[in-house]
Amino acid sequence: MGTAVRTSRSLPPLPLAGEGWGEGDSARSETIHRARRLRGHSTDAERLLWSRLRVRPVLGLKWRRQHPVAGFFADFACVEAGLVVELDGSQHLVGANAVADEHRSRILKQHGFSVLRFDDRQALIETDAVLSAIHDWLTLHHPHPNPLPPAGEGANRRN
Numbered sequence: 643m644g645t646a647v648r649t650s651r652s653l654p655p656l657p658l659a660g661e662g663w664g665e666g667d668s669a670r671s672e673t674i675h676r677a678r679r680l681r682g683h684s685t686d687a688e689r690l691l692w693s694r695l696r697v698r699p700v701l702g703l704k705w706r707r708q709h710p711v712a713g714f715f716a717d718f719a720c721v722e723a724g725l726v727v728e729l730d731g732s733q734h735l736v737g738a739n740a741v742a743d744e745h746r747s748r749i750l751k752q753h754g755f756s757v758l759r760f761d762d763r764q765a766l767i768e769t770d771a772v773l774s775a776i777h778d779w780l781t782l783h784h785p786h787p788n789p790l791p792p793a794g795e796g797a798n799r800r801n
Contacts, residue, residue: 684707684708685729685731685762686762686766687729687762687763687765687766688707688717688729688765690765690766690769691718691727691729691765691769691772691773692705692707692718694769694773695718695727695773700720700773700776700777700780701777701780701781701784703720703722703723703780703784704720704721704722705718705719705720706718706719706720706721709721709726711726711750711753711755712749712750712752712753713749714746714749714750716728716750716755717729719755720780722784723780723783723784724754724755724756724784725755725756725757725758725776725779725780725783725784726750726755726756726757726758727757727758727759727760727776728743728757728758728759728760729759729760729761729762729765730743730759730760730761730762731761731762743759747759756779756783758775758776758779760772760775
């Protein structure tokens with residue numbers, strides 16, 4: 643059996659150190675860099691909530707932080723469940739910021755995501771209540787595919 647010999651004419655040159663194949667993919671690269679910068683400058687409320695979401699306590703679902711969706715960066719996204727969780731400072735509660743947030747929520751919904759919004763104070767002081775609200779939404783809108791059977795008195799009783 644013969645082996646094929648490749649000449650330098652048949653293959654493009656290898657990239658130099660620090661270069662990649664992704665030429666023309668600068669928008670994606672910039673998106674990744676921006677998401678990393680945002681994660682590096684997160685608020686105390688975001689860090690606290692992320693510390694609770696990232697270990698998958700909420701129905702075992704995977705969460706992403708500063709996830710790009712439709713030109714926006716969702717504070718937290720569960721792609722599997724189609725849920726975005728946004729934490730907003732007090733400046734988002736009134737005026738132009740509130741209008742912009744509503745617009746953003748509409749666009750996220752158009753891309754298949756439901757949006758839950760909490761203010762930073764809630765995430766910092768009432769963290770368990772925020773997690774409970776997320777859990778309740780997921781239970782209602784994204785039930786577990788293999789729920790456990792009911793337990794307790796009469797669970798196994800037949801009529």
